[in-house]
Amino acid sequence: MARTLINVPPKAKRGQIIEIKTLISHVMETGYRRNETGAPIPRDIINLFVCTYNGTEIFRADLHQAIAANPFITFFTVATESGTLEFRWTDDNGQVETASAKIAVE
């Protein structure tokens, strides 16, 4: 569906608060624009973003049309254990894009 870019620190100390940055390429078509023949362009946005840390949900966002194209979301989490962070974006057409990043916690 789309290209993604994830920034998670590869290493962290246990208990440290880390910042996670995510970007996905997506038009985020609002449904309010018209094409050159005047016909409305159907709405197509990413409406859900979820991040899990070793299977536990740590962050979830419901997105609306007011989110700019190529949604960029940053948030924080506590580095609890080594493992994998998984990212999941779902759009109006039910298409799902996933990405993951590994983190080593000392």
Place this chain on the structure above:
Amino acid sequence: MTNESESHITRRTVLVGIAGVTALGTAPLLARRAEATPEMMKAAIHRVIGEAPVRKGKVTLDIPPLVENGNTIAMSVSVDSPMTETNYVKAIHVFNEKNPQPDIISVHLGPRAGKAAFSTRIRLADSQNVVAIAELSDGSLWSDTVEVIVTIAACLEYN
């Protein structure tokens, strides 16, 4: 001069004509603008968080007060909270007054966030107030409002 008055084309009729055409041209554009209102924003807030009272404070909504392009505006929200198992921010909701839809984003957090903050990029269709509301684990609600002036609006371009 005599020729002009005979054909009834004077400077005045031309100007009135231009003004008329311009007015006709913009009227449908204005009518097409589906716009939320502050009342719609209030309704959206009630739909999401219920009728509970919202107090000002604890929340910091960071948006530049003057933005050139409404299509991408950096926004970040942070909430003053220790983020422990017993005292944390459950959710942060952001609303606008004048976009076609009043919702912007709803973020769900837990104690594992460590820090109750996030940032993203939003679209604004007009100069307006943006409101962020935080829902805490004890059920209390806190808000912050920022007035944003937008010079080039999003949502209104027709290709």
